[in-house]
Amino acid sequence: MKFLALAFFILFFGATSPLNAQHLDQMTKQLYQPSAFKKDIDLVQTTLKREHPNLYLYISKKKLDYKFDSLRKTIVKPLTPIALYVKLLHVISSIGDGHLKIELDHAKLTPQDIAILKKPLLQHPIYQFEYYVTGNRLFIAKNISADPAILKGTEILSINSVSAARLIDSLNGYITADGYNTTFKRYLMNHSGLFAERYRFLFPDNKRLDISLKSSGNPREIKLEAQQKKGFDSTGVAMLPSTEYRRLTVDSNIAYIKLRHFNIGPEYAGYQDIFADIEKRKLKTLVIDLRGNPGGNLVWPARFYSHLIDSPRYFYRLPEEIKKQKQLYNNQKIRVWVDKISGSAFELIMPHQFTFKGKVYVLIDGGTFSAGSLLAANLKTLKNVTFVGEETGGSKNVWTALTLKSLTLPASQLLLRYGTLPAFFGDLTSIDGRGLMPDVPVTYQMEDYLSVRDLELDWVLKDIEKNISGR
Numbered sequence: 001m002k003f004l005a006l007a008f009f010i011l012f013f014g015a016t017s018p019l020n021a022q023h024l025d026q027m028t029k030q031l032y033q034p035s036a037f038k039k040d041i042d043l044v045q046t047t048l049k050r051e052h053p054n055l056y057l058y059i060s061k062k063k064l065d066y067k068f069d070s071l072r073k074t075i076v077k078p079l080t081p082i083a084l085y086v087k088l089l090h091v092i093s094s095i096g097d098g099h100l101k102i103e104l105d106h107a108k109l110t111p112q113d114i115a116i117l118k119k120p121l122l123q124h125p126i127y128q129f130e131y132y133v134t135g136n137r138l139f140i141a142k143n144i145s146a147d148p149a150i151l152k153g154t155e156i157l158s159i160n161s162v163s164a165a166r167l168i169d170s171l172n173g174y175i176t177a178d179g180y181n182t183t184f185k186r187y188l189m190n191h192s193g194l195f196a197e198r199y200r201f202l203f204p205d206n207k208r209l210d211i212s213l214k215s216s217g218n219p220r221e222i223k224l225e226a227q228q229k230k231g232f233d234s235t236g237v238a239m240l241p242s243t244e245y246r247r248l249t250v251d252s253n254i255a256y257i258k259l260r261h262f263n264i265g266p267e268y269a270g271y272q273d274i275f276a277d278i279e280k281r282k283l284k285t286l287v288i289d290l291r292g293n294p295g296g297n298l299v300w301p302a303r304f305y306s307h308l309i310d311s312p313r314y315f316y317r318l319p320e321e322i323k324k325q326k327q328l329y330n331n332q333k334i335r336v337w338v339d340k341i342s343g344s345a346f347e348l349i350m351p352h353q354f355t356f357k358g359k360v361y362v363l364i365d366g367g368t369f370s371a372g373s374l375l376a377a378n379l380k381t382l383k384n385v386t387f388v389g390e391e392t393g394g395s396k397n398v399w400t401a402l403t404l405k406s407l408t409l410p411a412s413q414l415l416l417r418y419g420t421l422p423a424f425f426g427d428l429t430s431i432d433g434r435g436l437m438p439d440v441p442v443t444y445q446m447e448d449y450l451s452v453r454d455l456e457l458d459w460v461l462k463d464i465e466k467n468i469s470g471r
Helices: 006-010 023-028 034-051 061-074 081-095 111-117 164-172 183-191 194-202 272-281 299-305 332-340 371-379 446-450 455-470
Strands: 101-103 120-122 129-134 137-143 155-159 208-215 218-225 228-230 243-247 254-259 285-289 359-364 385-389 398-408 415-424
Touching (some): 034 061, 034 081, 034 415, 081 101, 081 194, 155 164, 254 272, 359 371, 359 455
Parallel strands (some): 285 359
Antiparallel strands (some): 101 415, 129 137, 155 208, 398 415
């Protein structure tokens, strides 16, 4: 399926592929003694205790220690690294840090590994549909099974007698996110194939799925058998440009800027030409689309921000501001960091020559994460800005990233990736573990998804028209 990343196929291919691979065989077939994996778990726990500054912001030390202790007790027989991966992922996700990950080391893939991923392999039946999650309901977004009578938009009531609501709740426990946020998890299920992938984590050995469906009010039972499908080939997939700029219509004075991500190389000239054109055309309204923006290099959102401010501003909370926040400053790691860093270490963002001063609408959703959510939090402080959509996937107030480290676990060869520096912004009087909330909440139903409607942009255009009519 087009949205499945290469890594998704790595995780369980070994149980079905008759060909030889190297690193993949080690990860999916080779068994390791409990003592070796318990040492890996110990290393994860001690490393996070030593280096993660916000480890106990959303979960108590007592509760997290209990989860690690319980994990160790479940390992009583030899396991594969993939089995440990699944167990560790469930503990890691409880910490409430969307940047904290346990994953496979793709750098270790050999040419034989890559070749096997491009050959036909026996797929788990769950991959015969693409899925759409809304609330606690599950729908078929695309049918690629052998039964063409199953229509797009059909609701899945249960899989192997487990209700869709229960499945969604369980799978959420295997996706990392900031704080208590749920929109980021749902976004990944709907746009990154994580519903199917996480389902396979929990039920890797299913050869057949008994699925209860409902379409047009009529229930139906189907059985899905595993079938031959071609593996995902990641070559030749072109990434969309990081930035899209256009007028919404040829004759309109509405500028639209889509910021897809901030993983931008140093050769990028920046946003100067865009805002110069906006100024030249005297466009009065600006729509900034941050939906699905996962973040990237923090230099770029700060530069974009410089085109929207009329006085110098900081992109983060300064140390003296953090000292006033008891919940943060009582954390010893944060206190040490705050006390040794000075305000001069923070770059003061100066207004750019081309600065937009008109009405701004910002579109956000659960995919607005990391640097994307930090830009949204900064934009929230400006006047004449309206946020439309849903709660951002990235925390509004606090997240941990900036300097990212990785650690290879000796026995399993899994990678632990974690941030070591906290970033603070927003209302520091309330560290609630939630994203930035929209001024105008927008909720999609399955019918909207099937119709490929853009409800956020629809609302913006209606609001602009209403304001014009009002004047």
